[in-house]
Amino acid sequence: MPSEPAVRTGPTAATPPKAQNGHRAATPRDARADRKNVAHDVRKDVREDGRADARTDVPRQDPGDGASTPTLRVLTEDGTRLPDPDLDRWLADLDPAALDDDAREAARTTLLRLFEDMVVARRIDAEATALQRQGELALWPPLLGQEAAQVGSARALRDDDFVFSSYREHAVARVRGAELVDLVRVWRGVAVSGWDPYAIGMASPQVIIGAQTLHATGWAMGVQNDVDAGRVDASAGLPVGVAYLGDGAMSQGDVNEAFVFASTYRSPVVFFCQNNQWAISEPVALQSRVPLAERARGFGMPGVRVDGNDVLAVLAVTRAALDRARHDGGPTLIEAVTYRMGPHTTADDPKRYRDAAEVEEWTGRDPLARFEAYLRSVGVLDDAGAARVQGVADAAAAELRAGCVALTDPPPLSLFEHVYAEPHHALERERAEYAHYLESFGDGEDGDDGAGGPGAAGDRAASGAATSVTGVAR
Amino acid sequence: MSTLTVAKALGAGLRRAMTDDDRVVVMGEDVGRLGGVYRVTDGLQAEFGPRRVLDTPLAESGIIGTAVGLAYRGYRPVCEIQFDGFVFVAFDQILSQLAKMHARTGGKVRLPITIRIPVGGGIGAAEHHSESPEALFAHTAGLRVVSVANPQDAYTVLRQAVACDDPVIFFEPKRRYHLKGEVDLDPVDPLPMDRARVVREGHDVTLVTWGGLVGTALDAAVAASDDGVSVEVIDLRSLSPIDHDTVAASVRKTGRVVVTHEAPRQAGLGAEIAATVTDRCFEYLEAAPVRVTGHGMPYPPAKLEGHYLPDLDRILDGVDRVLGRVETFVPAPVPDAAAPGGAPGSPGATRTVEAVAR
Numbered sequence: 001m002p003s004e005p006a007v008r009t010g011p012t013a014a015t016p017p018k019a020q021n022g023h024r025a026a027t028p029r030d031a032r033a034d035r036k037n038v039a040h041d042v043r044k045d046v047r048e049d050g051r052a053d054a055r056t057d058v059p060r061q062d063p064g065d066g067a068s069t070p071t072l073r074v075l076t077e078d079g080t081r082l083p084d085p086d087l088d089r090w091l092a093d094l095d096p097a098a099l100d101d102d103a104r105e106a107a108r109t110t111l112l113r114l115f116e117d118m119v120v121a122r123r124i125d126a127e128a129t130a131l132q133r134q135g136e137l138a139l140w141p142p143l144l145g146q147e148a149a150q151v152g153s154a155r156a157l158r159d160d161d162f163v164f165s166s167y168r169e170h171a172v173a174r175v176r177g178a179e180l181v182d183l184v185r186v187w188r189g190v191a192v193s194g195w196d197p198y199a200i201g202m203a204s205p206q207v208i209i210g211a212q213t214l215h216a217t218g219w220a221m222g223v224q225n226d227v228d229a230g231r232v233d234a235s236a237g238l239p240v241g242v243a244y245l246g247d248g249a250m251s252q253g254d255v256n257e258a259f260v261f262a263s264t265y266r267s268p269v270v271f272f273c274q275n276n277q278w279a280i281s282e283p284v285a286l287q288s289r290v291p292l293a294e295r296a297r298g299f300g301m302p303g304v305r306v307d308g309n310d311v312l313a314v315l316a317v318t319r320a321a322l323d324r325a326r327h328d329g330g331p332t333l334i335e336a337v338t339y340r341m342g343p344h345t346t347a348d349d350p351k352r353y354r355d356a357a358e359v360e361e362w363t364g365r366d367p368l369a370r371f372e373a374y375l376r377s378v379g380v381l382d383d384a385g386a387a388r389v390q391g392v393a394d395a396a397a398a399e400l401r402a403g404c405v406a407l408t409d410p411p412p413l414s415l416f417e418h419v420y421a422e423p424h425h426a427l428e429r430e431r432a433e434y435a436h437y438l439e440s441f442g443d444g445e446d447g448d449d450g451a452g453g454p455g456a457a458g459d460r461a462a463s464g465a466a467t468s469v470t471g472v473a474r
Numbered sequence: 475m476s477t478l479t480v481a482k483a484l485g486a487g488l489r490r491a492m493t494d495d496d497r498v499v500v501m502g503e504d505v506g507r508l509g510g511v512y513r514v515t516d517g518l519q520a521e522f523g524p525r526r527v528l529d530t531p532l533a534e535s536g537i538i539g540t541a542v543g544l545a546y547r548g549y550r551p552v553c554e555i556q557f558d559g560f561v562f563v564a565f566d567q568i569l570s571q572l573a574k575m576h577a578r579t580g581g582k583v584r585l586p587i588t589i590r591i592p593v594g595g596g597i598g599a600a601e602h603h604s605e606s607p608e609a610l611f612a613h614t615a616g617l618r619v620v621s622v623a624n625p626q627d628a629y630t631v632l633r634q635a636v637a638c639d640d641p642v643i644f645f646e647p648k649r650r651y652h653l654k655g656e657v658d659l660d661p662v663d664p665l666p667m668d669r670a671r672v673v674r675e676g677h678d679v680t681l682v683t684w685g686g687l688v689g690t691a692l693d694a695a696v697a698a699s700d701d702g703v704s705v706e707v708i709d710l711r712s713l714s715p716i717d718h719d720t721v722a723a724s725v726r727k728t729g730r731v732v733v734t735h736e737a738p739r740q741a742g743l744g745a746e747i748a749a750t751v752t753d754r755c756f757e758y759l760e761a762a763p764v765r766v767t768g769h770g771m772p773y774p775p776a777k778l779e780g781h782y783l784p785d786l787d788r789i790l791d792g793v794d795r796v797l798g799r800v801e802t803f804v805p806a807p808v809p810d811a812a813a814p815g816g817a818p819g820s821p822g823a824t825r826t827v828e829a830v831a832r
Binding site for chain 1: 496499523525526528530531533535536538539540541542543544545546547548549566567570571574575576577578579580581582583584586615616618638639640668714715716717718
């Protein structure tokens, strides 16, 4: 007769829950229950405040629902262009109906480029996700759903602006000029960054949440020093530091310190927050009781809330914020209200924490479908044009795949490169020790990156290996 | 040559660095109009303007994080952290950003940032004002860590730190700010920043230290010589990388080494030095390396810091121990909690006496 299964006698007998989604689950079910209650209470409070639950409130929020910051948009979900007295002037170059022939052609080109950027972003994102599923990438943070927020903002930038992003801004990186294969080096594990920041005006992506907002602010402070020193001509409009952050980052101390510094020094920086509603499993209601854009006021800078799935509105508000920064107006916080359609990363399972109905609802606000409908309505896009764009996207996906699978592992001794900018005798000694060890295998490959002196392979390496055995036996 | 205090020498070093390179900016809390709480930056803002000598908001992570951005744009920021205990607020920006940026960008981005930190105890300060966090930074690859002990190094090493393309944690021992000495403002061929200095030669014992304890160690060496013991004193200066070559050369001569520092013993730099000396000089050693350090605890209230900090007597005791003149105290083994009454066969406290007597 098998004995009864062990009966739990109290909380201490519970199996500690496995940490999930990057969260510590330190103590058993009490803590877990507490957190659940907190989340529940926050959502409830928000509802009682007259604001809809953060799961469902955006981007339909309007001034009547209690928020003092309206969500700006110029395209409805079915692609109808709405007039907006504040935003239209930032989009004057993009109205095919109101322009003369030359300007109309330029407008069509720009509009089509926005569309192509978004379609390509979605396509390469899907390809990278597939590459992860096929074991070619260790991880991938999908941007699905955030194409308009990224493309609309990135296309507003000047070449001499500088972007400090988080880790999901693949479309921004591509617009800035990153090679497609550069997007996946990190996630394949062959490099810790994909590109030369100075070559494309974009820093290496940041994983520590919010840390980059301080870097953007410091960079912008440097612009001000450059003006003092005569290195930058202020009359041409200042270069601007642009920080991309997420809704979760808004809770971080660094972000709040960045706001203080930027506002205090009136630095030319734009904080572009993609509120995609979820910080892994934490809803935005856990991060903020008020719309994120409203935080700006307390720091002494404007906060703008824009429909992040409306590429034209995003372009307009970003142009406005950049213009303000360029002309000594100081920083702006933009909250682009959007939605992360997929998981946080390919390691995440969003079905555990969000409703299918919510995803379904946001699917109806697709940024690509909306913009495509608009472009077709104004005659900028037809079936042939759409097919051409899809061809460009497919080619990009193929290029990404080919580049990814062709990436090779870096040589072992490259470990020791670039830790320091100047010679460091302790590290050089460690490198020599490890090179010597690798040489002991005698295959002439491991040390063969030109640094360790592979000439010693062969007999001496073989005798080195023998010495090791002796050493162990001793 | 000028006669300057450590604090004035630091200010002179900053002034020269700022004059030589208009990309050098000084930033921190109270560094502008006040001239810093230790007056190191006195007069700099009036001379160079508020954008090159920035009074910052009270946000240490913000100071370091914005310095990272400034360096991204080609500047060479010198950040002042007001007191050692406040640097922890900026720890992420230092460890995760500053230390790694050159490596993570494949060498494309250099962050030549110097972080000046008044460090250590001995001035009767309140809590969070007397810490010795050097091991935390020395353990972090990508950073260089230096500690100055006299006016000449204050001036010279600070300029070397500012000129260095790597981030440098620059420790200034608070209790030596008012130490005066001759400073050559244009030294020819100064000792590189990453080299230790033998500040007193001797042949019986090597005494390794840095920062605020260098003066104490020199006093101990004088006292030891009265007792017939010749102590060689090494001011390590660079805590990352450590100049083990200079230490090893000394130990090969003396056969004995004592390391003294203010930080707690466990996982402190004394352990690193003792281990490396053992590794490199094993056949030369006449005795196991000895450490004389702070205790494993938060820094105590001011009235007790005399019991925490290594002083002349404790250093001499360490010298006596490495010479075998007094026994090292060996505490009782930790009882085995699983066995009632302790581990079987454990003789308990009585063994301590035997061990000491041995």
